[in-house]
Amino acid sequence: MGDDTWAGLADRFVDEAYASVKGRVRTYVLHQHLLEHLPGPPAPVLDVGGGAGNQSFPLAEAGYEVTLLDPSKAMLAKAQQRLTGLPGDAQRRVTLLQADGEDAVDAVKGRRFAAVLCHGVLGYLERPEPLVDQLCRCAAAGGLVSIMTGNAKASAVRPALERRWDDALASFDARTEIGVLGVPGRADTVEELSELMRSGGVEPLRWYGVWLFVDWLEFGGAELDPSDSKQVAATAAVELEASRRDPYRQLSRVFHLVGRKASS
Numbered sequence: 001m002g003d004d005t006w007a008g009l010a011d012r013f014v015d016e017a018y019a020s021v022k023g024r025v026r027t028y029v030l031h032q033h034l035l036e037h038l039p040g041p042p043a044p045v046l047d048v049g050g051g052a053g054n055q056s057f058p059l060a061e062a063g064y065e066v067t068l069l070d071p072s073k074a075m076l077a078k079a080q081q082r083l084t085g086l087p088g089d090a091q092r093r094v095t096l097l098q099a100d101g102e103d104a105v106d107a108v109k110g111r112r113f114a115a116v117l118c119h120g121v122l123g124y125l126e127r128p129e130p131l132v133d134q135l136c137r138c139a140a141a142g143g144l145v146s147i148m149t150g151n152a153k154a155s156a157v158r159p160a161l162e163r164r165w166d167d168a169l170a171s172f173d174a175r176t177e178i179g180v181l182g183v184p185g186r187a188d189t190v191e192e193l194s195e196l197m198r199s200g201g202v203e204p205l206r207w208y209g210v211w212l213f214v215d216w217l218e219f220g221g222a223e224l225d226p227s228d229s230k231q232v233a234a235t236a237a238v239e240l241e242a243s244r245r246d247p248y249r250q251l252s253r254v255f256h257l258v259g260r261k262a263s264s
């Protein structure tokens with residue numbers, strides 16, 4: 001485990017990004033996608049690069065046994081802090097583990113999981129292969145692998161909406177950019193990650209977009225009010241529908257790919 005790059009980003013990511021309308025849409029949409037494929041609780045779920053648990057704590061609340069693995073002390077401290085806000089039985093279903101995702105198999109001591117999540121992590125790594133290989137190995141026979149990451153085919157969307165036209169023109173074939181948190185990020189394609197999953201014995205089942213209209217509105221300068229719960233729920237319902245369909249999902253800046261490991 002190297003320097004804790006996430007120490008300086010933890011508050012902005014967990015307290016600010018997730019509290020926004022975009023953050024709420026992300027949590028809702030991904031949770032709904034996962035429920036389409038997960039076996040019932042208390043199936044064990046491993047969240048690799050799970051950060052502060054924003055994606056997997058809702059699963060613990062729904063009855064799943066969650067192991068959250070992350071190399072960042074600062075993110076794990078945030079996870080610990082957020083954990084105390086969950087009901088006692090959900091708290092008892094969560095285990096926190098400090099390790100790099102590239103060492104996940106050893107870190108979980110060879111345990112296999114009904115689902116392995118890796119959301120918003122691959123884009124911060126130079127190459128996806130070593131981590132995807134570990135995700136596939138941690139999945140049990142018949143288990144899911146769920147990856148959310150940047151969509152290399154939609155890289156012109158953000159600079160164009162921010163009216164940075166030279167950057168937008170240069171970005172069509174680009175794989176890297178400085179992301180919204182101010183750190184460099186790398187994007188992948190559904191096709192390439194599907195191939196990587198297959199080489200790990202995991203068959204891609206379905207892919208989705210994540211945000212679309214909220215992204216466009218925010219980059220275009222609109223202010224969305226996260227305290228207006230009726231509007232947030234209505235927005236999330238539209239985003240969920242868009243995430244499942246072409247052509248909308250193809251234009252989402254991030255995609256969610258779900259695969260299943262062969263059953264023995």
Ligand SMILES: C[S@@+](CC[C@H](N)C(=O)[O-])C[C@H]1O[C@@H](n2cnc3c(N)ncnc32)[C@H](O)[C@@H]1O
Binds near residue numbers: 052
């Ligand atoms: C953008 S946050 C995403 C957190 C969480 N998955 C979510 O969606 O809310 C990225 C996370 O990846 C973690 N991370 C960075 N490098 C990693 C690696 N090599 N293996 C596993 N996690 C890593 C960071 O510590 C951070 O918690």
